[in-house]
Amino acid sequence: MADALRWAVTDGPDGTSAVELPADAVGARRLAAQARGGFWCARAAGGCGGRLVVGDGTPPTFRHTGEEPCALLRRAASAGHAYDHLRYRPALLSWLTAQGHRPRVATVPDDGGHPGLHVAVDALGAALEVRLAPLSDTAWRARDDRARRAARSVTWLYGPDADAAAATEASVRGAALSLRRHDRGLLVGVRDAGDAVRWVRLAACSLTADGVTAPGLADARAAHARRTAERQEAARRAARRAARRPGRARPDAAEELPLWPLASTA
Structure with missing residues (x-):
């Protein structure tokens, strides 16, 4: 159904009092009785501002009373997000x-x-x-x-x-x-x-x-701040330990011998 709208406002075309039409006929009739001023296609939801009435289909849907072009008719399934x-x-x-x-x-x-x-x-x-x-x-x-x-x-x-x-x-x-x-x-x-x-x-x-x-x-924010501070302090301690760690081991005795020029055998 192209005009399968289930959303409307009850306070005029520029209104913001949104209602959802119940999926059952009894609930739909009850809502219609409560909305004594009627229903409109909300401009605030991208609609045309036209009058709506409750249709007789199953499940019930809103139907436009006029022939105004309405963007919501092309995307009735997403009207819930718009409202x-x-x-x-x-x-x-x-x-x-x-x-x-x-x-x-x-x-x-x-x-x-x-x-x-x-x-x-x-x-x-x-x-x-x-x-x-x-x-x-x-x-x-x-x-x-x-x-x-x-x-x-x-x-x-x-x-x-x-x-x-x-x-x-x-x-x-x-x-x-x-x-x-x-x-x-x-x-x-x-x-x-x-x-x-x-x-x-x-x-x-x-x-x-x-x-x-x-x-x-x-x-929650204080707990996060404590955990963040603890992680930062742990990182600083690890960096200090790494800085104090000894460097490369001293070379052995053979490596320490000076390299003298070889004597001539001539």
Whole structure:
């Protein structure tokens, strides 16, 4: 089916309140009853902004009511990725505003159609980079350097598809923060350099001028710093031992004899 869309927003064509249509007919009817204002194809997800209705097919899908050309019709299967950042956005902004912050949020495009979010809290000079698509080691380092030139603190939050980038940061700094949806809220995972992850609710975390604080985050970074210092000290001791090690053994007595010119036999 060309128009097999399962994603929409409920707060207008430029809205950000994303919903996923349940795969069963009962759940789909329940969602339609709850969304009294109807459904739209979200412009923020690359859609056309047109009205959507719940179709009668199995499984249920959204159907455009008009004839507007829509890019999502050509890639309906990947619409979930296009809408993904909208599902993280409300919970993040609610978390920040509950702390008294006034966040600014922007969508970060991605060549693969899986955009992320850049959230700035100007009063703190803090930035949150929500990465939902894969990112190579080299690309992460370049983006991290660029972000840190523009903000006092930068905290990366990694979705499921960005686990490799999370591992990169954990290896560099001793810890990284993963982000997962859970019911209507979010979970934050504190990932250490050994790839162990401790999950906590987003409400257990806070944002300061130094970045996001989370239970266990400081401990993971401190443990990494200790291990790094121990490795460096071990390397210095090994270098000192090597410097004190005796050189080549002294030559034997035969080698020490002077080489006199041979006497003439003439």
